[in-house]
Amino acid sequence: MAIPFLSEEPAGPRPRSWSLTVSGIAVVSFIAVLALAWMAASTLLLVFAGILLGVFLDGLTRLLGQVLPAGRGLRLSLVSLVLAGLTLALIAFGGATIVQQGRDLGQTVASQAGTVRDRLKDYGIDVPEIVPGKGDANKGGENKGGGPKDGENASGESKDGTPGGDAKSGGGGDSSPRRDDGSLSSGQKPGGLTGLASGAMKSPGSLLSDAGSVLGPAATVVIGLFSALGNALVIIFLGLSVAADPGAYRDGLVRFVPPAHRDRATALLDGMGETLRHWLFGQLITMAVIFVCTWAGLAFLGIGGALILGLQAGLLAFIPTIGPLIAGVVILLASLASGTTALLGALGVYLAVQTLESYGLTPFIQKQALDIPPATIFAGQLVLGVIFGLWGIALALPLMAVAKVLLAQLYIEDTLHEETED
Numbered sequence: 001m002a003i004p005f006l007s008e009e010p011a012g013p014r015p016r017s018w019s020l021t022v023s024g025i026a027v028v029s030f031i032a033v034l035a036l037a038w039m040a041a042s043t044l045l046l047v048f049a050g051i052l053l054g055v056f057l058d059g060l061t062r063l064l065g066q067v068l069p070a071g072r073g074l075r076l077s078l079v080s081l082v083l084a085g086l087t088l089a090l091i092a093f094g095g096a097t098i099v100q101q102g103r104d105l106g107q108t109v110a111s112q113a114g115t116v117r118d119r120l121k122d123y124g125i126d127v128p129e130i131v132p133g134k135g136d137a138n139k140g141g142e143n144k145g146g147g148p149k150d151g152e153n154a155s156g157e158s159k160d161g162t163p164g165g166d167a168k169s170g171g172g173g174d175s176s177p178r179r180d181d182g183s184l185s186s187g188q189k190p191g192g193l194t195g196l197a198s199g200a201m202k203s204p205g206s207l208l209s210d211a212g213s214v215l216g217p218a219a220t221v222v223i224g225l226f227s228a229l230g231n232a233l234v235i236i237f238l239g240l241s242v243a244a245d246p247g248a249y250r251d252g253l254v255r256f257v258p259p260a261h262r263d264r265a266t267a268l269l270d271g272m273g274e275t276l277r278h279w280l281f282g283q284l285i286t287m288a289v290i291f292v293c294t295w296a297g298l299a300f301l302g303i304g305g306a307l308i309l310g311l312q313a314g315l316l317a318f319i320p321t322i323g324p325l326i327a328g329v330v331i332l333l334a335s336l337a338s339g340t341t342a343l344l345g346a347l348g349v350y351l352a353v354q355t356l357e358s359y360g361l362t363p364f365i366q367k368q369a370l371d372i373p374p375a376t377i378f379a380g381q382l383v384l385g386v387i388f389g390l391w392g393i394a395l396a397l398p399l400m401a402v403a404k405v406l407l408a409q410l411y412i413e414d415t416l417h418e419e420t421e422d
Contacts, residue, residue, distance in 0.1 A: 045391040046231060050238025052276065052398055057243035059277040076243055104305055112336040246273070264414070272405045275370065279401050282365040287314045289361060290353055294331075297349035303335050303342055317357070319394055321378045324354055370401050 037044060060079045061072060068075060242249060250269050257265040291314025298306035309331050316323035328350045335346035380400050384392030408420045 041388050042391060045388060045395055046234060047238060048395060048399070049391075050235045051242055052280065052395075053235055053239025054242025054246065055273055055276045056280050057239055058246050058273075059281060061243060073244070076240075080240065108304070108337050109330060109333045112333045115336070116333070264409075268405070268409050271409060272402055275401050275405050276398060279370045279398065282370075283318060283397075285365055286357060286361045287317045290314045290317045290357060293353045293356065294349065297353070298331070298335075298346060301335075301338075301342055301345040301349070303338055303346060305334055309334060313353070320381075320397055321374065322381055322393060324357075328354075370397070370404070372400060372404065376400075 057076065057079060061075045064075045064079060065072075068078075250266065250273075253269065254262050254265050291310045293310075294313040295306055295310030298309055303309070312330060313324075313327040316327040331346050331350055332343065335342045377397065377400065381393055381396040384396045384399065386392075412418050412420050
């Protein structure tokens with residue numbers, strides 16, 4: 001009788017067709033793919049956002065095909081032109097209003113946030129400043145009021161009669177120590193554009209940081225705008241490419257699957273696309289209703305910036321649980337400037353809209369497309385937000401929709417051989 005741990009064949013199930021080397025290569029390859037996905041997470045989520053846009057455009061193209069018997073290319077072109085026209089019309093006719101209300105709203109929210117902070121400080125609750133650097137005007141001995149400094153009289157002279165100014169500068173207007181030939185000393189760095197050019201010659205890698213220090217916040221804003229514009233262009237290009245011929249991309253992915261499982265892989269990809277289409281259309285309807293109801297309610301109460309408040313409430317509705325909370329805080333802070341009655345009215349509008357969304361729109365619109373418990377959605381948002389940041393929070397729900405389809409078809413149906421709930 002052979003002893004189990006001394007026998008040539010180990011106990012337990014083992015795929016005989018796979019050698020130890022092949023198994024090791026498979027494990028290492030899987031770990032390498034995970035590491036690559038982790039390092040390129042932002043890019044992958046950007047690609048996923050482009051695929052979402054492609055699914056949306058594909059859905060609109062299919063809907064148009066029910067009333068317009070034309071080729072797919074023509075229908076996609078019409079859909080794209082209509083969406084582009086609506087966007088341009090919104091920018092042309094409502095852009096100035098939105099920008100002005102957004103600027104006023106930002107100032108109002110910042111002011112009211114400071115008021116709330118002062119109120120909490122009176123009760124012994126110390127909250128950090130919303131906008132740093134605007135607390136103490138004379139912090140660090142800096143005199144921004146234009147009055148005389150300590151040790152100077154009103155004429156700007158010191159007590160000993162010497163002209164006022166910084167002691168380090170010797171009382172003159174130029175604080176840079178210079179040699180006899182007029183050049184800067186060795187311990188002094190040139191400032192302004194001269195310093196930028198000098199830094200670029202000595203170290204080209206510091207050019208961007210020097211430019212940021214010279215241009216100030218404008219450089220950060222411009223770089224941020226270019227980054228956002230680049231991301232938007234990538235998403236639009238991917239969306240149009242996917243919507244132009246979704247079957248080609250689906251068949252290309254299916255080719256990587258063994259022939260025996262290609263039918264199942266095709267059904268899986270089609271199911272994922274259908275789920276995302278239903279969720280996207282339902283979400284857009286929900287966002288539009290929230291925008292209109294919030295705008296109408298706040299405008300009826302006479303709260304300033306009602307249009308921009310309704311717009312941000314509708315856009316933030318794309319992010320469940322967390323988005324409505326942020327929108328509600330902004331609405332309440334903005335309504336504080338109009339008095340207590342307006343604050344209570346804005347709170348009533350916000351609660352009424354959220355009740356309509358939670359108990360009216362979501363159960364009827366999203367029930368069939370995506371039936372996930374709220375606690376699961378919130379936990380998924382927290383996990384994806386910690387791992388992937390803002391992209392993870394914004395795309396948490398469609399990612400969870402894809403995961404639900406994978407679990408339902410690959411695990412519940414194929415592994416457990418059970419029927420999924422409709």
